[in-house]
Amino acid sequence: MTTLVVGAGLVGAQVARILVEKGERPILFDNSPQTGPLSEVFDVSRAIIEAGDILRPLTLAATLRRHKVTRIAHTAANPMLTLGAQQDPYAAINLNIMGTVNVIEAARAFGIKRVVVSSSNVLNYFISGGDGSNDPTREGAFPRPTTFYASTKQAIESLGLNYARWHGIEFAAMRYAAVFGPWSGAGGGGPSNIMREALRCALAGKEAVLPSGNMEWVYSKDAGRGTVLALDAEDLGPGVFNVTMGVLATPKATAHSLNEIIPGCKVRIETPPAAAVALPNVKRVSDLTTSANQIGYRPEYGLVEALQDLAAWMKAHPRP
Numbered sequence: 111m112t113t114l115v116v117g118a119g120l121v122g123a124q125v126a127r128i129l130v131e132k133g134e135r136p137i138l139f140d141n142s143p144q145t146g147p148l149s150e151v152f153d154v155s156r157a158i159i160e161a162g163d164i165l166r167p168l169t170l171a172a173t174l175r176r177h178k179v180t181r182i183a184h185t186a187a188n189p190m191l192t193l194g195a196q197q198d199p200y201a202a203i204n205l206n207i208m209g210t211v212n213v214i215e216a217a218r219a220f221g222i223k224r225v226v227v228s229s230s231n232v233l234n235y236f237i238s239g240g241d242g243s244n245d246p247t248r249e250g251a252f253p254r255p256t257t258f259y260a261s262t263k264q265a266i267e268s269l270g271l272n273y274a275r276w277h278g279i280e281f282a283a284m285r286y287a288a289v290f291g292p293w294s295g296a297g298g299g300g301p302s303n304i305m306r307e308a309l310r311c312a313l314a315g316k317e318a319v320l321p322s323g324n325m326e327w328v329y330s331k332d333a334g335r336g337t338v339l340a341l342d343a344e345d346l347g348p349g350v351f352n353v354t355m356g357v358l359a360t361p362k363a364t365a366h367s368l369n370e371i372i373p374g375c376k377v378r379i380e381t382p383p384a385a386a387v388a389l390p391n392v393k394r395v396s397d398l399t400t401s402a403n404q405i406g407y408r409p410e411y412g413l414v415e416a417l418q419d420l421a422a423w424m425k426a427h428p429r430p
Contacts, residue, residue, distance in 0.1 A: 112136075113341065114179040116164060116213060117186030118143050119297035120289055121228060124334025125183050127152035132338075137177050139170070140186070147295030150427050164209040167216060174220045181224040183337050184213045188259070191299030192232060192388040195259035206262035207269075214273050214281070226340045227270060229263045229283035231326060231352055235390040236260040257387065271349055282340040282405075284333070287354035287396065291330025291416070292423040300388035301325065309420055310429075312368055312375040320364050322381045323391030328354045329416035332409050339405040347404040352396040355409045355416075367413040371421055 113129055115122050118140035129136040130152050138148070138159045148154050158177065162169045164186060173179070186209060188194050188202035195202035210227055217225045233255065240253035255261040263283075270281040288301035298306075301321065308318040328336075336353035340346065359367075365377040381389050401407040411419065 111181065112177055112179050114139055114174065114177070114182045116140075116182065116184040117228075118148055118159065119185065119295065120291060120293040120302060120330050121286070121333045121337065122183070122185040123148055123151040123293065124291070124330050125185060125337050126157055128334050128338045130156045137173065137179065139164075139173055144295035147293060150294060151292055164212050165205065167212045170212060170216050171219070174216055174222070179220070179222060181341055182213060182217055182222060182226070183341055184210060184225065184227040185337070187228060188262075189297065190388075191230070192236075192257055192259040193300045193385060195262065196257060196387055199258045202258055203262055206259075207265050210266040211269060214270060214279060217279060218273065218277050223278070224280045224341060225270070226282045226284065226337055227266060228337075229267055229285045229350070230259070231285040231287050231354060231396050232257065232260040232390075233263055233267070233285060234352070234394075234396050235392055267350055274349060280346055281349050282343075282346045283350045284337055284340060285350060285352045285396070286333050286336075287326035287328040287352075289328050289330050289333050291333075291420060292427075293330065294427060294429065300385040301327075304382075304385065304389075306420070308368065308377075309371075309417060310424060312372045312377075313421060313424060315375075317376040317378055318368060319378050319380055319382075320361055320368070321385075321389050322361055322379050323389055324361070324393070325359045325364070325389070326354050326357075326392050326396060327359055327413065327416070328409070329411035329419070331419070332411050335410070336401065336405070336407045339407050343405040345404070348400060351401040351405060351407065352398055353401060353407060354396045354398065355412060356395060356398050357412065358392060358395045359413055364413065367417055370414050371417045
C-alpha cells in the first residue's frame with residue numbers, strides 16, 4: 111500500500127508522521143516542500159518528498175505512475191485559507207476546486223479508489239439563507255456559503271461525492287475545525303497562526319493575544335489521525351466528517367487553558383481587524399457522532415492537552 115499525501119504542511123506533515131509510524135513510506139507531493147519544518151515533525155528519510163503542482167495534471171500523473179500509488183490524502187489548500195481567499199478569490203478557486211478535481215480525476219484514471227480530502231467546518235458557520243424550508247422549488251431553499259473559501263469547500267465536497275456516486279471513487283471530506291499544532295514553516299490559516307503566536311508570546315513572558323469570539327479548534331495531530339482513519343476505514347458511509355475537539359472554546363476558557371500551561375501569563379482578548387473575517391463567533395459545536403461511528407474518530411487532545419504538547423514542541427524547537 112502506497113499513500114500519496116498532497117500538501118506537506120501543518121496537517122499533511124502529521125498524516126505523513128502517522129503513516130511512517132505505522133511502517134509505511136508515504137509520498138509527499140508539494141509545490142514547495144519545506145524539508146526543514148517537516149524534519150521537525152517526523153524522520154523525512156522514511157518518506158519520499160517530491161516537488162509538484164496539482165494544477166499541472168501531467169506532473170501529478172507521473173508521480174502516481176512512478177510510485178504505484180494506491181490511495182491519496184489531499185491536504186493542500188490556498189495560502190491563509192479564509193483570509194487569503196477573500197484577498198485573492200481567483201487563486202483560491204483555482205487551487206481548491208480545480209486542484210482537487212485534478213487529484214480525483216488522476217485517481218479515477220489510475221484506478222485509485224480511496225481519496226480523502228481536506229474540507230473545513232467553515233461550512234458549519236459561514237452560511238446564510240436556507241429560508242426556503244429545504245423546498246428545492248424555491249430559490250432560497252438551502253443555505254449558501256458567505257465566503258470564497260467556504261464556497262470552494264462546498265464545491266469540492268459536492269464534486270467528490272458525485273465522483274463517488276458516478277465513478278466509484280471512495281471519497282471522504284474531512285471538515286477540520288481551526289487547526290493549530292507543531293509547524294514552523296509557511297502555511298496555515300489565520301486562527302492557526304494566532305494560536306501559535308499567542309503561545310510563543312506566553313512562553314517568552316510577553317502578552318498573548320487571543321481571539322475575542324468563541325472558537326472550535328482541532329489539534330493538528332488529531333486532524334492527521336482523523337485523515338488516516340478515513341484512509342483506513344472499511345466503509346466511508348456518508349463521506350463527510352467533522353474533525354474537531356468537540357468543545358466550544360470561549361475566549362475565557364482559552365485564556366484559562368493557557369494559564370494552566372503557563373501560570374501567570376498575560377493574556378489580552380482581541381481579534382485583529384485584518385483577521386476578523388476568518389474568525390467566526392461560533393455558537394454551536396460540530397456534531398462528532400458520524401465521525402465516531404463511521405471512522406472511529408474521537409479527539410485525543412483537548413485544549414489544555416494540545417497547548418501542553420505544542421509548548422513542549424516549541425521548547426524543543428526554539429526559533430532564532
